[in-house]
Amino acid sequence: MRVGIIGLGNLGMAVANLIASNGHAVIGWEYNRAVADEINQQHTNTKFLPDIQIHSKVSATTDLAAVFQDCPVIFVALPSVFIKRTLQPVQAQVKPEVVLVNMAKGIDGETGLTAFQTLTGLFPHNRAIMLSGPSIANELARQMPTVVVIAGQSKTDLLLVARLLDNDYFRTRFSDDEIGVELGGILKNIYAIGLGLFDGKQITSINFRAVYLTIAMEEITNIGVAMGAKIETFLYLSGIGDLLATSLSAHSHNRRMGELLAQGLSLPQVEKEMGVTPEGYNTLKSMLYIAEKLHVAMPLAKGLWDVIYGRYSAEKFISSFIRDFVE
Numbered sequence: 001m002r003v004g005i006i007g008l009g010n011l012g013m014a015v016a017n018l019i020a021s022n023g024h025a026v027i028g029w030e031y032n033r034a035v036a037d038e039i040n041q042q043h044t045n046t047k048f049l050p051d052i053q054i055h056s057k058v059s060a061t062t063d064l065a066a067v068f069q070d071c072p073v074i075f076v077a078l079p080s081v082f083i084k085r086t087l088q089p090v091q092a093q094v095k096p097e098v099v100l101v102n103m104a105k106g107i108d109g110e111t112g113l114t115a116f117q118t119l120t121g122l123f124p125h126n127r128a129i130m131l132s133g134p135s136i137a138n139e140l141a142r143q144m145p146t147v148v149v150i151a152g153q154s155k156t157d158l159l160l161v162a163r164l165l166d167n168d169y170f171r172t173r174f175s176d177d178e179i180g181v182e183l184g185g186i187l188k189n190i191y192a193i194g195l196g197l198f199d200g201k202q203i204t205s206i207n208f209r210a211v212y213l214t215i216a217m218e219e220i221t222n223i224g225v226a227m228g229a230k231i232e233t234f235l236y237l238s239g240i241g242d243l244l245a246t247s248l249s250a251h252s253h254n255r256r257m258g259e260l261l262a263q264g265l266s267l268p269q270v271e272k273e274m275g276v277t278p279e280g281y282n283t284l285k286s287m288l289y290i291a292e293k294l295h296v297a298m299p300l301a302k303g304l305w306d307v308i309y310g311r312y313s314a315e316k317f318i319s320s321f322i323r324d325f326v327e
């Protein structure tokens with residue numbers, strides 16, 4: 001089976017390599033022509049996945065229609081903010097039997113929709129699956145053991161996608177809670193920024209981290225359940241598992257953002273330095289708005305927002321956090 005991937009960045013490239021090494025031909029759409037040319041000609045992707053050999057069964061194109069022509073399963077690995085504008089032009093060309101798998105973890109700041117909501121809104125006649133869990137692309141690309149959750153309503157579709165992905169070092173688990181699986185992946189980015197803020201101030205006490213992550217999990221669960229997720233989803237891989245992986249990873253864009261902010265860089269300086277705005281920033285902004293509408297308190301997220309905008313120092317935030325938040 002030929003499999004499509006939209007976006008051959010860090011995650012899309014790692015998943016393309018995984019599926020190809022499982023014996024399937026993969027065609028990936030890439031925004032950046034130089035990246036696509038390098039994949040086709042040299043079987044490397046130095047911009048997004050350096051030091052990894054790209055499998056010969058992976059080809060890249062800048063022509064979106066070519067990916068949607070004959071792939072029954074298409075994985076989407078774009079930052080959320082690019083999904084609508086990239087895929088809207090091919091909306092009418094996508095056959096209804098194509099299964100879409102969303103791997104993006106974020107909120108489109110312009111629309112306030114999650115990546116999965118954006119995708120299912122663009123393609124209401126297609127079945128869609130949400131893939132999330134502790135899956136740092138740089139580790140996956142190095143064949144380190146990884147287990148993720150795929151969520152959808154059709155067992156047949158989940159099995160189809162599992163067969164493309166599963167092997168000795170990569171496994172999937174099934175769920176029927178798409179929103180819960182997605183929200184775990186989205187919300188943890190907020191709290192990874194927070195952990196980076198504290199790391200950047202050399203506040204690296206394990207005691208503090210344990211408290212912080214526990215309270216973060218409580219807040220994620222409260223807002224997630226208010227948005228329609230099942231509580232138990234947050235206790236598994238796409239909830240607590242992903243929160244731990246992202247918060248503790250040296251590769252996390254979101255944690256890095258927090259570190260740079262703590263070193264005194266302004267938001268525009270952070271964006272310039274990183275070349276991207278990590279997903280957690282828009283998520284934080286959108287979630288505070290949603291929490292207000294749903295009457296859910298998110299004091300930790302609100303405190304992080306105040307630290308980002310300089311209204312609170314990281315040190316002051318921590319002292320009030322351990323005094324007031326932990327009951």
Ligand SMILES: NC(=O)c1ccc[n+]([C@@H]2O[C@H](COP(=O)([O-])OP(=O)(O)OC[C@H]3O[C@@H](n4cnc5c(N)ncnc54)[C@H](O)[C@@H]3O)[C@@H](O)[C@H]2O)c1
Pocket residue numbers: 006007008009010011012030031032048077078079080082086103104105106135136137138276279
């Ligand atoms: N990297 C990870 O470990 C990881 C793990 C799980 C989920 N995710 C999620 O996957 C998504 C992609 O993350 P990533 O780390 O692979 O990102 P990345 O920055 O490595 O890749 C970004 C992709 O977007 C493309 N792009 C850049 N500008 C664009 C534009 N204007 N229009 C369309 N496409 C454009 C790039 O060419 C590239 O293909 C995010 O939602 C992220 O939260 C990432």
